Amino acid sequence: MIGGLGLEVGGRQDWRLVPAALVVWLATMAGLLLGWWWSAATAFAGVVVGLAVAVRFRGRSAVARWWRAGLAWSLLVCSLLVGLVGTLRLRAAEEDPLRRPAAAGSSAVVRVEVTERPKPVVSAGFGGQQGGVWTVVVPARVVSAVAAGRPVRSTGAVVVIAPAERWRALLPGQQVTAVAVMAPAQPGELTVAVLRVRGPPEAVSAAAVWQRVAQTLRAGLRDAAGVLDAEPRGLLPALVVGDTDDLPPQVVDEFQAAGLAHLLAVSGSNLAIVCVAVLLLLRTLRCGPRTAAAGAMLALIGFVVLAGPEPSVLRAGVMGAVGLLALAVGRQRAALPALAVAVIGLVLWDPAMAVSIGFALSVLATGGLVLIAPRWADRLAVRGVPRGLAEALAVPAAAHLVTAPVVAGFAGEVSLVAVVANLLAAPVVAPATVLGVLAAVVAPVSRWLAEVLVRVAGPEADWLILVARHAADVPGAVIAWPAGWLGGMLLAGCVMLLAAASRRRRLRVLIGLLLTGLLIVVVPLRVIAPGWPPDRWAVVACDVGQGDALVLATGEAGRAVVVDTGPDAAPLAGCLDRLDVARVPLVVLSHLHADHVGGLDGVLSERAVGAVGVSRARQPRWAWEDVRRKAQDAGVPVLQLSAGQRLSWPGLVIEVLAPDEKEVMPAAESDGTEINNASLVLRATTPAGRVLLSGDVELSAQARLLDAGVDLSADVFKVPHHGSRYTSPELFSATRARIALVSVGAGNRYGHPSPFTMRLLARTGALVLRTDTSGDTAIVATDNGPRAVTRGASRAPPGRAGDSS
The missing domain is CATH 3.60.15.10 (Ribonuclease Z/Hydroxyacylglutathione hydrolase-like)
Known part of the structure; x- marks a missing residue:
């Protein structure tokens, strides 16, 4: 598949862009975590490797020269780009003049431009995603600033922590002025300062028309979802556009424990569902491949506008756009190059993605779908498993396998029910998403029709909640694991050893017997006598x-x-x-x-x-x-x-x-x-x-x-x-x-x-x-x-x- 769009891939994969994508990603990550000069050094190493590849394989066959030339040129061009453009951006952020007054805790009058929708704070001391939300976090960019009576020439990224009242209604692109107390930003980020604001935003500029339209559509979906019970009412907007404001914290915890948390944020799956629905509709109307791809591209752009320019939305949109472009030009087997292009473009556009857990999970999941899932599905089909069932089993298993080390290192836990939970949830995600998008689109025109669509999507939302709840309640559904880099590397090593051992028939039988023993002995013991008291x-x-x-x-x-x-x-x-x-x-x-x-x-x-x-x-x-x-x-x-x-x-x-x-x-x-x-x-x-x-x-x-x-x-x-x-x-x-x-x-x-x-x-x-x-x-x-x-x-x-x- 390409970015989850359902495009089949097969044959030999084209790996030439993968080294270039890794250089861009690693150079930017090193620059953020260690300093901008590390980005320059990593980029220089990429240039050296690219030149070495170009020289070493100059005399080979025509096919080899063509393949190696692509590898060498991609390395050279991308290394130069990240070495020049990326490094300069990282250096500018690291040396931004606003960092000094922020480190001193100075007060400032700032004018900022909102870059993302305000997010309710769900952390210590500020719970509740409904009426209990008192504080929001607003990512923004500095337009002008006056600190300690002196103007500060900064255009850096900032995070505004402000009262929910009035700030919560701001939209990306709006400019506001506020009096703030500054604090230093966390290391390893492009953010140059944290602004703590007590009062309302002042001199608020008008939002772009398309932003106001998108806000109206999102509000229409929330209002229409009011006909459902509390939990599905909060889940449907989260499932469709990533709006978790009305989602009870209990449901969030259950989705995380069940390995279904990805459904609560806009990702490639949302775009895949919408684009595939449009593709099928246009192909049913006998439109050609290019026309269908163009229509799906318009749907993709519209969905990105509807969901808002969040990092996860942009990430999924870029990957989907590359996949649709491959379809339009007839290169349906170009999934891996498409993924590499998406990584390069996204990291160069927004360097902060290089250290984003969500970005890493998205890339790894897509890579698993491209490289692992088709092979597993083929092997299952050869053994007599129906093709549709084989793909349904292979896709969540592959995605969970490759992302498990990152999740374990980040969360300090491993979900043992994620594959089964995703398999049970998959059949209803697509219809619920499509119905939710349609409800958002028609809500401003016909409230009753939007409510009808929401009521039809209600049972699907109920089913997802039921799956998450029962999966989270399974004894031993989540096991503790060492957190951090060590925990992630440890689980990655275990996965690789398991994969290597499974290639030998006798070892496969032994592993199967061990897992069966665990299911027969350990799980019933946990059911009969669940551990109490819980750790920590x-x-x-x-x-x-x-x-x-x-x-x-x-x-x-x-x-x-x-x-x-x-x-x-x-x-x-x-x-x-x-x-x-x-x-x-x-x-x-x-x-x-x-x-x-x-x-x-x-x-x-x-x-x-x-x-x-x-x-x-x-x-x-x-x-x-x-x-x-x-x-x-x-x-x-x-x-x-x-x-x-x-x-x-x-x-x-x-x-x-x-x-x-x-x-x-x-x-x-x-x-x-x-x-x-x-x-x-x-x-x-x-x-x-x-x-x-x-x-x-x-x-x-x-x-x-x-x-x-x-x-x-x-x-x-x-x-x-x-x-x-x-x-x-x-x-x-x-x-x-x-x-x-x-x-x-x-x-x-x-x-x-x-x-x-x-x-x-x-x-x-x-x-x-x-x-x-x-x-x-x-x-x-x-x-x-x-x-x-x-x-x-x-x-x-x-x-x-x-x-x-």
Whole structure:
């Protein structure tokens, strides 16, 4: 195939452009990572090799001279191009005058031109891809800048981090002015500075007509997708144009674990589907090859405009254009030269692609489809496998095989279900994409027709979600692997050894027996007794019924802090046993309702406890006396905690945010609401990010926190009072959490969690996890932020009297 366009290839491949593409790629990568002079040195080496090839093979046969001449000239020309044009661009970026004030953290008034659509931040402290998006990242190019009162002559690339309001609506090509605080850019990039902006963009220029039309079409697709449920509603725009703003984080995590994350970004597959659909239509109408190719080229250009000039879109567009050109001139076997031309053109156009993981994956996947998949399909067909099924099996297997080392090195994990998941997903990707594109095109003209097309695409989106979810839930679907260059090279070596061994019949049989043994023995064991606790767990919400009990790892083996103990001792003791927690340096009781302190014996009686922390509140009185007596019997001191205190361990820091010394504590005649509002509010900093523990605070305590301007942003949010109705929407907006934990008992008599609160949480885009349906829920630290792992509900009893609704 050519770039995934479905063009058959066969026969001997033309490798002459491959060395030139490698020189361009490696020279640019060296220049970005090591310095511009390394780019010049690598290019010079390419020139030397090209001259040597030209001289060495001067006297060979005519065919050999022709082949070697192509190799030599391509090396010479491309090495000179990257040595002159590419190196000068890298040097200009490295020595850009804006870098110095950026390194000093200066403020500046800058006018920039937006180069890509703003992207919502999905990282620590800024979760949520729906209403919870508060910050966007805007790639841009400097038009003019004034730093420290002096003009700076720069046209370098910058990244603007700005509030989502108003900035989110900007389009590529628009120029804006803003006051920014500068910071140095990451090394190994063309970006010369990071601009942090607080205010709105000013002096905004008009966007190009075609950009406004594309924005209208994308908005039309999002609006039409509103007729679907939440998950397919967010998936369809992501599948069609890479718009993931409305996609729940849980779906993103599942697609990544299943090896289907490539479907959430515009890639060669999107363009392949659209172009092949147009080709088939035009050929059905008896158009010639060149006319059909021209029509497909127009469709390709239109799709690039629709999706926006993102790097992945441009990459896929260039590869598709080269493939269509090969078709138009009748060179359908020129897949490998087409890929090499795409690499050369893209890296020279945008040097940043040389260090892009997405670019590497795209090139490797296309190379696998060109070089490996046809051979595998032929071998399967020879062995009696139907041709269509053989190709369907060979394509995802080849793509996954060649990209696995890069994915493993980047993500530190290997997906064992990616091939099967892609095979199951493949039949519905094409119709869903075509229907989505048609819906976007007709939406401005006929809303009802767009909604009809979206409804037809809905089952396909549901199927993709189902495949991703079940694939991600397979025990051992993703295994940990060493990250970085070492991990990637290690897996590449394993793949090559496996490929070499599979060439011998006896070794193939041995490998087959070993894999079968793994499937028969290891997988059932993982199904029957899944590993718990998960590696790198930072926080666990224990399933203790109608109550709260959270365990925070301290970074020391066998030690953890416990926040609240649930209504009974047995469920909490079981949770701590499963986590292998033997020592508890601190037990924090957020307040004295029975569903938070009733299980204190489950910690004190079986583990070494350092202290019990409480707030100044002493109501209900019977509960306070019970806590004090149990702590005294166990020889454990009771500490009073208040706002401003900070407690730390090697892998955990806890800050007390409320209540402070000035807040009035509930009296003896106080009702349950006043006691709830006296809850301790804690912010824990863990390897998985920031965790906000809110006890049972209700509206008045929430308002005090918000009015005081307390920083409540967190990656993980323990929803107050078991998800009760008395929770402010402003609190959810202030936390901007990626994951929301609701500790609640199945079938409780209070109606927790409230449907109203659940709807508010759903609108933030946070992944909502409930202990009554998910059981023990662990928050795990990963390189991409916190991830939730659930153990399964044990259906602990709802709890006993003492909780206040």
